[in-house]
Amino acid sequence: MVRYRERVWPSVWFFVAGALVIPAVILVFTPINRTVGAMIAIALYVLVVAALVASSPVVEVSDRILRVGSARMPLAVTGDVTAYTTRADARRAAGPGLDARAWLCLRGWAGTSARVDVADPHDPVPYWLFSTRHPERLRDAIVAGRAEPRAE
Structure with missing residues (x-):
């Protein structure tokens, strides 16, 4: 059973900013061939969108x-x-408060994040710090998932 799931998508502005590659490439190729320039510009924008989508991690809490x-x-x-619910708290956790041994999955387009401590004494990683748009809901899902008894 999935208790929480989100894909940390870039905001719309990243896709809009990426679209600026289209007129730039067309401008460069206009003296050579405008049609080829338009095709290359569109292909390059598709690659930008694909890179943004591929770099958007899924955060999921199951049973x-x-x-x-x-x-x-x-x-x-x-x-x-x-749960770091403000941009300032998330920035502090990823900056001056960061342990260099921590496992990170941060995205600049998500202003909030979560820290999950690792309770395994054999694991050298002290905690995970990762971007999430809903850190409080994520925290609640993890706590609820741990509290539920397991049938083996």
């Missing part, structure tokens, strides 16, 4: 697993969960 991008952690080894 037993926390998944961020391609990384997975059992809920049984998650410790405290901190």
Whole structure:
């Protein structure tokens, strides 16, 4: 059962800014061939959009697993969960408050983040810090997933 799922998409402005590549490429290719320039510009914009979509991680909490991008952690080894609900708090956690051993999955287009401590004494990573647009809902899903008894 999935308790929480989100894809951390870029905001619309990233796609709009990426579209600026179209007139720039057309301008460069106009003296050579305007049609070829338009085709290259559109192809380049499609690549920009594909790169933005591909770099948007999925954050998911299921009954037993926390998944961020391609990384997975059992809920049984998650410790405290901190929700950074303001851009300033998230920036402080990723800047001066960052432990260099932490596992990171941060995206500049998401202003909030979450920190999940790793309670496994054999894991050298002290915590995960990752972008999420709804850190409080994520925290609640992790806490609820840990609290539910497991039938083995």
